[in-house]
Amino acid sequence: MTETRTVRLRPPRNPVERRAVTWWATRALAVTAAAAAVLAVLALLIGPLRPWLVAALVLVVVGGVAYAVAVPRIRYQVHRWEVTLEAVYARRGWFFQQWRIAPMSRIQTVDTVRGPLEQRFRLSTVTVTTASAKGPVRIDGLDHERAEELVRKLTAVTQATDGDAT
Incomplete structure (x- = not known):
């Protein structure tokens, strides 16, 4: 007869490195900057759509910065x-x-x-x-x-x- 061992499941204990917060934020800001650059160029080139593209640009920048500020800190709290x-x-x-x-x-x-x-x-x-x-x-x-x-x-x-x- 084989012996079976019971493993008690529990949440993992180790947090990721604190520098990961800055890494995640930098990644988010890089993606935001790339999307904002595309929208800015399109707004300059396509006059009739400029108001919509500028509105989208503002939303992308505000949303991206908010994400970069909040989400990496939350990820740090939950990643183990x-x-x-x-x-x-x-x-x-x-x-x-x-x-x-x-x-x-x-x-x-x-x-x-x-x-x-x-x-x-x-x-x-x-x-x-x-x-x-x-x-x-x-x-x-x-x-x-x-x-x-x-x-x-x-x-x-x-x-x-x-x-x-x-």
């Missing part, structure tokens, strides 16, 4: 992650909350991504891929050195864990 010997836990979302758990025996790959803005803020995203149809478990906003350490730990633990990763 943790790695135990049994699983990788990640929680994200505000309106649509998502709590993902990847058992160590199901992990297939562990990846680190550092886009240009993440590099600027010394951050990384760790992606843990399983055979789940729901897709990978992502942990955004980790300090790049901590992310490297996490990837090494996950690689060692998954290699030592029995299972077929499917």
Whole structure:
């Protein structure tokens, strides 16, 4: 008879790096600036639509700045992650909350991504891929050195864990 172990589910404990707030805000402002630039050029080129395009420009700028100020702070409050010997836990979302758990025996790959803005803020995203149809478990906003350490730990633990990763 095989022994089954009960794993107590609880929210993950670790917050993302505080610098992630600035990274998320900068990303939001970059998208806002790009959209505003397109609308501004169109407003200059298309005279008959200028009032509508200027109104859209104002809405995009006000909405984008409000988003960049509020949402990254809220994301920081709700994004959590943790790695135990049994699983990788990640929680994200505000309106649509998502709590993902990847058992160590199901992990297939562990990846680190550092886009240009993440590099600027010394951050990384760790992606843990399983055979789940729901897709990978992502942990955004980790300090790049901590992310490297996490990837090494996950690689060692998954290699030592029995299972077929499917």
